[in-house]
Amino acid sequence: MGSFSGHVIPGSLILFLGLWNLRCSVISFLTSPRAFVARVWHPVPLPGHWARLQLYAVVGGGFAYMVSEFVHLFMLSRVQLNSYEHLSTNVAFVVAYSVLLVHASTKLLPFPRGTPQVIVAFPFTCAAVMFLFHSTAHHGPIEARYHLFIVPIAAATVLSLLLSAAFPTSFLLDILANVGVFLQGAWYWVTAAALYGYMQPPHCRTSPTEPDYKLVCEGDKWDHLGISLVYVHFAFLFSATVVALVGCYALAAQSAPSSSIDFILDSDAVPDGSSPCGLFAGAAAAASAVVHPWTSKGFAAEGAEVDKSGGEAIAMAAAILDVEGEEEASLLGGKDHQVKASV
Template sequence: MGSFPGHVVPGTLFVVVGIWHVWCSIIRYVSDPKSFRVRVWNPVPGFDGKLKYLELYVIAVGGFIDLCIEFLYSTHLKIFVNGTLNPSHMNNFEHSGMLLMFFIFGVVTLLSEKTSFLPLPEGSLCFIASSAFTAEYLLFYFHSTTHKGLEGYYHFILVLLIGFCILSTIGGALMPTSFPVDLCSGIAIKLQGLWFYQTAFTLYGSMMPDGCHLKENEILCHSTISEVRGELLANFQLFVHVFGVLVAVVGAYVYAETKFGRSINRTQEDD
């Protein structure tokens, strides 16, 4: 069983990174389609280069802070019991492992980009990112906390979105010049973050479906009809998120093409 902050914190990180990835992907493509390359991270321009690696710091620092919350604060430092991992906090240990993978991705990418100790091509960084998403996928698929009923349905959708993240990042390594693949990667990350938010507000907030309620860390529905109604509501919520994200992406592309693609269009007209 999770919590409202436990879903909102990682959801915020995924939404922020996803929005930034989508926007940068569009800008790079409309600015120069012929030289477009997939990027697993995108530098922040301006400020004399001081914020260039901000995205990687957000991933590494955000993942580390969330890791400390899960592994140290949530367990109250009761990590071992009778020489073994505390069975009461296996959920926190699993979350820690997932967050550790994203932390490693952020650190490895920073080392690759800022130093000469670990120079890695973009394709390798894509595979490292996909391994972090794979760890997340396995965590939620083989969770020690049994997700069932309405809660299980929301987490099943989350697993599907994580799978979308895995495929798109692997696709970036295999098709390094594909704009659709790079764009889909940002969309997948953003949708995952939005679904973390949706799960938080539905299962632990004010959007609980009628006929269902939270009791003793478990989502209970009064009847099968109430549970099915809740699952249908989840389908509609997913549709709204997907539709909203696609509309936003199209709007961003139209704006970027108008703002940053004019020089290219003029050049083509002159030719």
């Protein structure tokens, strides 16, 4: 995998996997929010077995890449076992999605809800562990950071998948898992361009004499520059992913029928015609009126001028206090009458 194509080919497969799942999840949620259920794969609108094209693509693409790497290693480089570490991750993907393919095609594996998410979490766990302890990740400060940035992304993906298995109707957990998959594929592309392509740091080149074509810089100054670029690349990719996701969701929401959006919007948390400041002012004035009954009418008059909702709350508190005052006065009057009669 220590080449441009070795990062781009698996990265493209993971990238399109995340994109397809993101698209289908957003459309499924906006079409019927209350019936939404998280899925790790989505049928393609094609007849027959072609509806499972996503599973065929992952299994076939992963197996083809695994075979090509094995033949390359068998013919040219038997002793560099570090490349077999990448093959182990491909094997995990092929095995996991092959199980899903058997589950979707036959009745041999009747899984309960949430099991596919746990199965897909398996290869991403392998990827996180492999990149954390990758033998090639410590051959240079720049390569080490490009490899280690995969670890938190894969770990977040695994956590989102496991939580999605426990809460399959959560749209946000499904989106987080798919964003993690997309980020991993995109980061493969960034790593390929930065280590072997046109995005190499200034005064840094891959050396064919170094193990696994280590990226060598001309001095410590350029090493520090390359390390800084790693963080810049990740921050830019993360921000661009969030902006693109929000934009795509907005476009999908505009094209979705308004009748299907039956979930509670965030803007509907505060009722129309009342502001949070007004509600707070009304509640505070009502509390003050309860503590100091002699100021209730003054607060009611002032609150009505400030805010309608606050005025209503104050007026209600004042009315309650007036009623209580009248009842208390009538009771006291009755007691005085009884005392005079007894005298």
